Amino acid sequence: MAAGTMAQQILASHTDATSVSPGEHVTVEPDWVLAHDLSTYPVKGRMAQLGYDRVAHPENVVIVFDHHVPSASEVISDHMNEVEAWVREQGIEHFHPAGSGICHNVLVEEGYSVPGALMLGADSHTTSHGAYGAYATGIGHTDCAEVLGSGELWLRVPETKKLVVENTLPEGTTAKDLGLAIMGRLTAKGAIYDAIEYHGEGVEALAMYERRTLSNLAVELGAVTGMVPPDDTTEAYLEGRALLDYEPVVPREDAEYAAEVHLDASEVVPLLATPSQVDNISTVESNAGVHVDQVFVGSCNNSSYEDLAAFAGLLAGEQVAPGTDLVVVPGSKQALLRLNEEGLSNDIVEAGGIISPPGCGPCFGAHGGILGEGDVCLGTMNRNFPGRMGPGEIYLGSPETAAATAIYGEITDPREVR
Numbered sequence: 313m314a315a316g317t318m319a320q321q322i323l324a325s326h327t328d329a330t331s332v333s334p335g336e337h338v339t340v341e342p343d344w345v346l347a348h349d350l351s352t353y354p355v356k357g358r359m360a361q362l363g364y365d366r367v368a369h370p371e372n373v374v375i376v377f378d379h380h381v382p383s384a385s386e387v388i389s390d391h392m393n394e395v396e397a398w399v400r401e402q403g404i405e406h407f408h409p410a411g412s413g414i415c416h417n418v419l420v421e422e423g424y425s426v427p428g429a430l431m432l433g434a435d436s437h438t439t440s441h442g443a444y445g446a447y448a449t450g451i452g453h454t455d456c457a458e459v460l461g462s463g464e465l466w467l468r469v470p471e472t473k474k475l476v477v478e479n480t481l482p483e484g485t486t487a488k489d490l491g492l493a494i495m496g497r498l499t500a501k502g503a504i505y506d507a508i509e510y511h512g513e514g515v516e517a518l519a520m521y522e523r524r525t526l527s528n529l530a531v532e533l534g535a536v537t538g539m540v541p542p543d544d545t546t547e548a549y550l551e552g553r554a555l556l557d558y559e560p561v562v563p564r565e566d567a568e569y570a571a572e573v574h575l576d577a578s579e580v581v582p583l584l585a586t587p588s589q590v591d592n593i594s595t596v597e598s599n600a601g602v603h604v605d606q607v608f609v610g611s612c613n614n615s616s617y618e619d620l621a622a623f624a625g626l627l628a629g630e631q632v633a634p635g636t637d638l639v640v641v642p643g644s645k646q647a648l649l650r651l652n653e654e655g656l657s658n659d660i661v662e663a664g665g666i667i668s669p670p671g672c673g674p675c676f677g678a679h680g681g682i683l684g685e686g687d688v689c690l691g692t693m694n695r696n697f698p699g700r701m702g703p704g705e706i707y708l709g710s711p712e713t714a715a716a717t718a719i720y721g722e723i724t725d726p727r728e729v730r
Contacts, residue, residue: 321485322429325428326341326343336469337468339465345432347375347573350379358453359460360456364460368461373402375404378418396409409596419431422553429579438451473507474572475508486712490577490707495532521619529694558711581609583596584690584707588706596713597645597668603716604688606706608640608673608713609640610693619711624660631719632663632718638663683702687702688706689707692710696708712726713725
């Protein structure tokens with residue numbers, strides 16, 4: 313019988329072992345292997361170096377073009393053309409071309425992410441899918457090449473930390489604020505190669521897109537995965553959507569945790585990660601008045617339709633402040649279409665914002681809103697490392713904080729404009 317934590321149960325179910333223990337290395341066969349345009353090009357080259365010329369299980373591979381969309385250079389275009397030809401040659405049917413959206417958004421919307429699944433992705437924020445009760449983790453290019461070529465990969469079984477969120481968020485705060493509060497508590501080194509299980513009333517009250525915000529940020533804590541036990545909210549989201557049959561996995565009564573951390577959601581206020589560390593957490597209120605040259609709303613952390621609708625709801629009827637640019641990048645084609653159908657795209661554009669094609673946009677500094685020397689950005693993404701979007705400085709906050717900041721051109725508490 314598999315050991316008690318969610319991570320141990322799922323890993324055991326994907327190997328020959330009946331039980332696995334923290335620190336043990338196991339060889340697993342994943343349900344899905346994910347890569348995108350930025351990672352697939354080097355991965356296929358690494359496959360050749362490892363001696364593989366064919367993907368072992370093309371039916372389990374998902375490729376999404378999202379990082380360099382649209383392409384900003386001839387070199388990138390050539391790489392993407394080469395990757396697309398390779399995808400066809402390998403018989404990979406789960407291919408989502410440019411314009412589909414960010415890989416993590418696409419996978420959850422299309423039903424790839426289900427409880428109990430093992431998902432390995434050549435992108436660090438693959439942890440996002442833990443929100444659906446999957447063991448989902450990022451892997452490097454060599455590991456991705458190996459699992460594509462052989463169909464299996466060895467992983468080290470992690471320790472698990474139990475994070476209990478008591479009570480619920482007060483009005484005016486969001487899952488992003490909760491995620492930043494957790495970051496402030498644990499720090500960027502607080503869960504190195506741990507699995508995190510999110511528990512408690514404060515998590516159970518969150519919608520699926522909000523849970524995904526927490527799981528997405530798990531990697532910024534150093535965690536290998538961040539998992540939410542599946543419940544009725546999970547089941548409702550997956551009804552008619554799930555691509556795989558699944559059995560929900562929840563922690564057993566005998567689950568043993570490396571640590572248990574409690575946090576009171578009712579005490580959370582609008583928060584920021586200030587330049588230039590993800591765990592440099594302070595309140596929006598204490599940073600109020602800082603001039604912002606650009607507001608960016610997007611990335612795999614906060615670009616769902618619901619995130620963008622909340623942002624647009626505060627922005628509607630207002631104008632972006634002079635001297636501040638607003639760049640909005642929907643996380644998927646589905647999200648953009650819903651924004652259009654509801655008229656929210658018009659609200660953003662009429663306020664003075666720019667809506668870019670679905671994808672990663674300027675989040676990782678490739679295109680579509682690069683900062684200049686001395687520029688300050690308030691963004692909804694998950695990282696504010698030096699140089700990530702150019703030489704400027706980055707503050708991380710919620711879509712609601714982004715809306716308030718865009719209206720006033722300076723960091724503003726969203727509770728002031730509700």
